[in-house]
Amino acid sequence: MKNYKQFDYIIIGAGTSGCVIARRLLDHTNATVLLLEAGDGDPMADVTTDPDKWYMSFGTNIDYRYSYAPQPFLNNRVIPVPRGKLLGGSSSINGLIWARGSHADYDGWAAEGNESWDYQSVLPLFKRVEDWEGGETAYHGQGGPIHVEKVKNPNYIASALIRAAASFGLPIVDDMSGPNPYGAGALVRNVKNGKRSSAYTGYLLPVLHNPNLTVITGSAVTKLILEGSKCMGVKFIKDGQQDSAYAASEVILSAGSFDSPRILMLSGIGDPDELSAVGIKVAHGLRGVGKNMQDHPNLAILAELKKGSATDGLDLQISTVFAKSSYATYSSDLMFIAPPFPLTTPAVAEKYPIPQKCFSIISCLMLSESRGYVKMLSNSPFGPLEIQPNMFTQTADLKAMVEAVRIALNFSEQPALKEITQKIVGLSPLSSDKEIIDYIKLATASYWHPIGTCRMGREETDVVDAKLKVHGIEGLRVADASIMPKITSGNTHAPTLMIGEHLATDLLATDV
Numbered sequence: 001m002k003n004y005k006q007f008d009y010i011i012i013g014a015g016t017s018g019c020v021i022a023r024r025l026l027d028h029t030n031a032t033v034l035l036l037e038a039g040d041g042d043p044m045a046d047v048t049t050d051p052d053k054w055y056m057s058f059g060t061n062i063d064y065r066y067s068y069a070p071q072p073f074l075n076n077r078v079i080p081v082p083r084g085k086l087l088g089g090s091s092s093i094n095g096l097i098w099a100r101g102s103h104a105d106y107d108g109w110a111a112e113g114n115e116s117w118d119y120q121s122v123l124p125l126f127k128r129v130e131d132w133e134g135g136e137t138a139y140h141g142q143g144g145p146i147h148v149e150k151v152k153n154p155n156y157i158a159s160a161l162i163r164a165a166a167s168f169g170l171p172i173v174d175d176m177s178g179p180n181p182y183g184a185g186a187l188v189r190n191v192k193n194g195k196r197s198s199a200y201t202g203y204l205l206p207v208l209h210n211p212n213l214t215v216i217t218g219s220a221v222t223k224l225i226l227e228g229s230k231c232m233g234v235k236f237i238k239d240g241q242q243d244s245a246y247a248a249s250e251v252i253l254s255a256g257s258f259d260s261p262r263i264l265m266l267s268g269i270g271d272p273d274e275l276s277a278v279g280i281k282v283a284h285g286l287r288g289v290g291k292n293m294q295d296h297p298n299l300a301i302l303a304e305l306k307k308g309s310a311t312d313g314l315d316l317q318i319s320t321v322f323a324k325s326s327y328a329t330y331s332s333d334l335m336f337i338a339p340p341f342p343l344t345t346p347a348v349a350e351k352y353p354i355p356q357k358c359f360s361i362i363s364c365l366m367l368s369e370s371r372g373y374v375k376m377l378s379n380s381p382f383g384p385l386e387i388q389p390n391m392f393t394q395t396a397d398l399k400a401m402v403e404a405v406r407i408a409l410n411f412s413e414q415p416a417l418k419e420i421t422q423k424i425v426g427l428s429p430l431s432s433d434k435e436i437i438d439y440i441k442l443a444t445a446s447y448w449h450p451i452g453t454c455r456m457g458r459e460e461t462d463v464v465d466a467k468l469k470v471h472g473i474e475g476l477r478v479a480d481a482s483i484m485p486k487i488t489s490g491n492t493h494a495p496t497l498m499i500g501e502h503l504a505t506d507l508l509a510t511d512v
């Protein structure tokens with residue numbers, strides 16, 4: 001049996017960022033790498049590789065099945081938040097939408113003192129990730145591990161959404177990956193030859209045979225091994241047995257926005273008061289661990305299709321719209337997509353009959369200001385977490401969401417969509433703000449983009465510095481969606497791959 005006790009690097013979590021870091025270390029150094037992954041599902045199963053089946057993993061053994069704590073503003077509803085528990089992590093189960101956000105997102109991170117995270121610095125990393133169908137351009141990369149392409153044949157609802165947005169007054173955009181997406185166009189997806197192109201298939205699979213790599217699936221890290229202020233290794237459980245491994249160089253925590261802070265807290269790194277309250281001995285006080293959580297709230301407006309409209313055989317060949325509420329400063333703060341099925345909450349389904357043939361106009365708030373937290377409820381590595389995004393605790397978020405709903409209703413009144421729409425469920429263009437807010441309370445869900453719980457920055461409440469080193473601890477970095485100081489105005493998969501590339505660049509610059 002292979003001796004997996006001592007490695008140069010240990011990466012916790014073979015998810016989106018974890019796969020990137022492993023691949024770059026293996027490609028460019030002779031370092032030995034241990035990649036520990038809690039999940040043991042098959043990353044090549046149909047449900048993960050077929051882009052049209054992505055949502056079928058919900059509630060299965062490859063989904064952590066997390067939920068947000070009751071949302072005070074949303075009638076105390078509990079909102080499910082799936083997360084991928086397998087090689088590739090959430091990259092293996094996500095909705096394949098490829099969006100980078102705007103250059104202002106990254107310039108904003110840099111303006112907070114995070115050197116080398118401005119748009120000009122991260123653009124080459126975004127390009128390095130990509131194998132764009134159109135080849136190398138100013139904004140796209142070629143030959144990278146993730147194949148990215150535009151939806152080829154938008155279905156008729158998707159085409160109608162583009163035309164409706166245009167007659168509403170938005171520009172039609174050929175390519176949504178520019179520095180400041182605004183307008184309507186075909187969705188861009190990480191799909192190659194009709195299959196998902198993921199952190200697993202693009203980054204990890206090609207190097208699985210590398211003798212310097214050890215991947216152990218079904219192994220959940222329960223604690224970091226600290227000696228004073230230095231991280232030496234990890235403790236993990238595999239097949240019910242405790243084990244441990246040591247890193248000669250560094251430990252990299254890439255377990256995602258819920259489990260990276262959890263592993264820090266289990267190791268005594270966190271808010272001293274919160275750790276003491278659940279019986280965890282404090283090793284290093286770091287108040288920001290688990291704080292600063294953000295997500296993109298979204299909701300579906302359900303549009304019943306006119307009699308005789310086809311829905312069979314419609315797939316996710318959809319389009320997308322980026323728009324601005326009056327609260328947007330520079331970047332678009334709203335996003336709309338229109339999948340050809342009802343994607344709604346149990347609360348809406350309880351109140352309204354859901355038409356048999358309908359599509360959803362999903363309205364997403366992309367620059368939410370509300371912030372929440374992830375908190376340990378016990379000292380058990382597998383116990384429940386309290387995950388509280390505090391949706392709409394900032395009034396501006398609610399006002400922007402009301403505008404998002406009004407814009408979606410306005411789209412539905414444009415000739416292209418009106419032609420195919422029988423009626424809107426529960427709302428109409430004449431709905432009052434109060435009626436819209438009542439609907440928001442019933443219909444809001446998560447876009448599944450939690451970030452920020454190990455925030456990058458220089459303040460006392462930040463967790464990692466701009467090199468992603470944990471403040472006050474040697475030999476330990478965090479690299480995943482949790483380090484984002486502020487949520488991006490696009491979906492979070494591409495930015496999280498970029499974060500992996502950023503860390504890899506730093507490691508390669510210092511590796512001997």
Ligand SMILES: Cc1cc2nc3c(=O)[nH]c(=O)nc-3n(C[C@H](O)[C@H](O)[C@H](O)COP(=O)(O)OP(=O)(O)OC[C@H]3O[C@@H](n4cnc5c(N)ncnc54)[C@H](O)[C@@H]3O)c2cc1C
Nearest residue numbers: 013015016038089090094095096097221256480481491493
């Ligand atoms: C259902 C869904 C749909 C989404 N749709 C989109 C989309 O269409 N477009 C988009 O841009 N973004 C989308 N996202 C968001 C995007 O996928 C995530 O932001 C991104 O993948 C997060 O990457 P990560 O590296 O932070 O975490 P993950 O990719 O989740 O990786 C974390 C890894 O760590 C492992 N792990 C956790 N705890 C431990 C432990 N204790 N020991 C060992 N391993 C551990 C996990 O099993 C997992 O493999 C979606 C997400 C979901 C869940």
